[in-house]
Amino acid sequence: MQDRKHDPQSYAALSGTFDPPTTTQTASVQPIPLRQKPDPLVCRGGCGELLEPVTIRRKGEALYVPLRICDPCRVAENDRERPPEHVVARDRRLKTIPIHLRETRGGKPITFQTLDRDRGNARTLELLEQWIPPWGSIFLSGPVGSGKSQALACLVRKLIEGGGSAMWTSEQRLMRMIREDFGRRGSTLQREICDAPILVVDDLGAAARTDWERRIFEEILSERSDNRRPILMTSNYSLDDLRALYSGAYDERNQDPIRGDRIMSRLSQMIGDRQWAIHGRDRRARR
Ligand SMILES: Nc1ncnc2c1ncn2[C@@H]1O[C@H](COP(=O)(O)OP(=O)(O)OP(=O)(O)O)[C@@H](O)[C@H]1O
Ligand SMILES: [Mg+2]
Ligand SMILES: [Zn+2]
Numbered sequence: 195m196q197d198r199k200h201d202p203q204s205y206a207a208l209s210g211t212f213d214p215p216t217t218t219q220t221a222s223v224q225p226i227p228l229r230q231k232p233d234p235l236v237c238r239g240g241c242g243e244l245l246e247p248v249t250i251r252r253k254g255e256a257l258y259v260p261l262r263i264c265d266p267c268r269v270a271e272n273d274r275e276r277p278p279e280h281v282v283a284r285d286r287r288l289k290t291i292p293i294h295l296r297e298t299r300g301g302k303p304i305t306f307q308t309l310d311r312d313r314g315n316a317r318t319l320e321l322l323e324q325w326i327p328p329w330g331s332i333f334l335s336g337p338v339g340s341g342k343s344q345a346l347a348c349l350v351r352k353l354i355e356g357g358g359s360a361m362w363t364s365e366q367r368l369m370r371m372i373r374e375d376f377g378r379r380g381s382t383l384q385r386e387i388c389d390a391p392i393l394v395v396d397d398l399g400a401a402a403r404t405d406w407e408r409r410i411f412e413e414i415l416s417e418r419s420d421n422r423r424p425i426l427m428t429s430n431y432s433l434d435d436l437r438a439l440y441s442g443a444y445d446e447r448n449q450d451p452i453r454g455d456r457i458m459s460r461l462s463q464m465i466g467d468r469q470w471a472i473h474g475r476d477r478r479a480r481r
Contacts, residue, residue, distance in 0.1 A: 225250065225257035232260050239267020287354045290362040295347035306348045314474030315341055321470055322349045327358065327392060331424045331464035335432060339476030342428035343396050349426065350394060361390035365411070366401040372410055384410075388417040398429040402439040405448040411440070412457050419460045433458065433469070 226232050226247070234244040245261035263271070277285075288296060297303050306323050309315075318334070322345055325332065334342045350360045363371070368387065375383045387393060401407050418425055429436065438444070441454025 225252065225259050228256045228258060230258075232258055235260050235262060237262070237264045237267055239263045239271060241267050284354060284357075287359050288351060290354075290360060291347050291350055292343075292362070295344050296351065303351065304344070304348065305351060309341075309344065309348060312474065315345065315472045318470040318472050319345055319348075321468070322346070323352070325349060325468070327353065327424065328422065329424065330422075330466050330468060331461075332426045332468045332470065333398075333433070333461070333465045334426075334428045334470055334472060335430070336428075336472035337474075337476070338430060339478040340472045340474045341477055342472050344477075345472060346394055346396070346426050346428055350392070353392060358391060360392035360394060361387065362394040362396070363387075364396040364400065365398050368395060368414075369401040369407050369410065384414070387414055388421075388423075390423070392424055392426065393418065394426045396428050398427045399431040399436050399439050402436075403445065405442065405445065405450070408440050408442060408450070408453060408457070412453060415457060415460050415464075419464050425464065433462070436461070 228249070232247050234246050237243045237245055241264060243264050245264060247258040247260045250257055250259055295304065302308070306319060309319065311319060322332070332346075334346060336342050347362075350362060353360060372384060372387075375381050402411065415425070431439065437454045437458045439454075440457040441451045442449045443454075
């Protein structure tokens, strides 16, 4: 039990100095004129202590205010209301997942348990649920809106809730971030991308248009593959399409089939047999 005399918040101190009590101590109680001294109340914090009312002065008039909770119980109650440190940190890590894939409009978490399942996604969702680090990379392909990103989001949520951490980005955003960051002194962005325990690259192939973008992707890929750090990927393209894209097949002046081969060789090795598809209609169309 703390020494109340030296605690400016304590009711002992309050009653001596006529400072107003804190709102949590006297929440929703009416001040009472001095001539009707109210009975002491049992602390609602559960310690069993009888709390004498405190006196305050309002507009020159002295008033009694009953106390509902003692200081130690109030402190304990505040601590209970605040989520523990590891929960705060976990919620911060979850924010890497784009909000529309992380929670419903009503703020409910979207998880493997809440997803609709049908013939087009059931098997792949099962395989994803079984994936645990440090297993290798994942390549999820399928048509627009079929639920590839949503499926990875559920996996990433599960990993983070289990204490892990991940970095979520799309290929386009990755390239934009690195481009904007380029040449900034002391930049650690590319380092962080290479070192993230789990990296999500959503929409692979969406930003393989310039020679520079293809080179950057090769750098990140080889660094992560050398260190056996997985990349979880989604794409509208097949691996064959990606070989053409990363070779610069549609970029007349910068064709480089060797780079395409190098990238695909590494990617295939990292992905192994975790090349999964999600079929089905565009789920966005329904809304
Ligand atoms: N199994 C599911 N159950 C319910 N809603 C889903 C499911 N899968 C996806 N959705 C919803 O459908 C929408 C499209 O899903 P998502 O963004 O994952 O598609 P995608 O395959 O990544 O599309 P794109 O190729 O355009 O990136 C999202 O709003 C998502 O929340
Ligand atoms: Mg997507
Ligand atoms: Zn108490």
